[in-house]
Amino acid sequence: MYEQLKSLLYLAEPEWAHEHTLLLAQGLSHTKTGPWLADFLWGYEDDRLSVEIGGLVFPNPVGLAAGFDKDGVAIGLLEAVGFGAIEVGTLTPKPQLGNPQPRLFRLVEDKALINRMGFNNGGIDRFVNRVSGQTRKRPLGVNLGKNKDTPNEQAGADYCYGLEKTYDLGDYFTINISSPNTVGLRALQEEKSLLPLLQEITAKRDHLARFSGKRKPLWLKVAPDLSAKEMEVICQIALSLKIDALVVSNTTLERPALADLNRSQTGGLSGAPLTAKADQALDWAFGYTHGQIPLVGVGGIMNAAQALxxxxxxxxFVQVYSGLIFSGPGLVKQIKEGLIASLNRERLPRLPKRVV
Incomplete structure (x- = not known):
């Protein structure tokens, strides 16, 4: 079914197609039929897939990555598709239009996307007003960023504002310092900036935890373009501050051999060409954290084997986005079925953990 729909969507400009898909999903989220149909078509759960990260239990380890539903307009329908968690954002304190269009490109021949969106979103306050009072069935992640016009020296204030405003709504919070589409943002990954930034954010979280009685996990999202040494430094900081998870990774600025005519567009590359680079970054992160921090694998997951x-x-835990554009929402079910098939073959009760 998705193949027929995809052929129509691919006739449209990518951002237009995405916006109108979200509008449809938003409308269906507020009906009984929409979520029921999504669950009927793609629902698949098995208790053996449940995982716990930072005290938070996920029904399965396949989440929706940030960027798909930035403003949280279609959470109800996306939950019914079967994600283990929905991550909204990136959200900034003030609304942002983002970078000039066109800014999203399909590389169909490469099964890839290039985007230079620039944190376009309606702002945190608008998100809070929309989502407050909603009943949710899955954990909700809130991906937080800084506004484009906020100097890096004041970035902590933006992240702390977002954390405070959304603390009652989110189940976990991802600190996004790795988007390549906000000028200077990736400089926050440098040790001299990252340590004080995360100290400020974790102090704010700890204050909110004492006030609310609920300590909620902080995740940190990093770039795949880091050197091994840069990854090591980030991991050491994350360990020292007891960050609850590292999300590895964001999109890449590098350009492997690509076939599509859009290959020369600037922005972050995601999809199939990112697989090897994201896997390398994940391997480094595990080596430097010695299994002491949960890792969230993102980047280039186009099928169940790549998720495994x-x-x-x-x-x-893993997150998907670009794979959905090329395979449709059925990818989530496919991955979960593939994971269970692996457990059955190996006669394992749970997904095994990598040995340190």
Missing amino acids: RKFELGAS
Whole structure:
């Protein structure tokens, strides 16, 4: 069914197609039929797939990555598709239009996307007003960023504002310092910036935890373009501050051999060409954290085998986005069925953890 729909969607400009898909999903989220149909078509759960990260239990380890539903307009329908968690954002304190269009490109021949969106979103306050009072069935992650016009020296204030405003709504919070589409953002990954930034954010989280009685997990999302040494430094900081999970990784600025005519577009590359680079970054992260921090594998997951590879490299959880554009929502069910098939073959009760 998705193949027929995809042929129509691919006739449209990518961002237009995405926006109108979200509008449809938003409308269906507020009906009984929409979520029921999504669950009927793609619902698949098995208790053996449940995982716990930072005290938070996920029904399965396949989440929706940030960027698909930035403003949280279609959470109800996306839950019914069968994700283990929905991550909204990236959200910034003030609304942002993002970078000029066109800024999203399909590389159909390469099964890839290039985007230079620039944190376009309606702002945190609008998100809070929309989502407050909603009943949810799955954990909700909130991906937080800084506004484009906020200097890096003041970035902590933006992240802390977002954390405070969404603390009652989110189940975990991802600190995004690795998007390549906000000028200077990746400089926050450098030791001299990252340590004080995360100290400020974790202090805010600890304050909110004392006030609310609920300590909620902080995840940190990093770039795949880091050197091994840069990854090691980030992991050491994350360990010292007891960050609850590392999300590895964001999109890449590098360009492997690509066939599509859009290959020369600037922005972050995701999809199939990112698989090897994201896997390498994940492998490094596991080696430097010695299994002491849960890892979330993201990047280049286009099928069940590639998801399984993330777990073999040390991930406790995975997230998908670009794979959905090329395979449709059925990818989530396909991955979960593939994981269960692997457990059955190996006669294992749970997904195995990589040995340190």
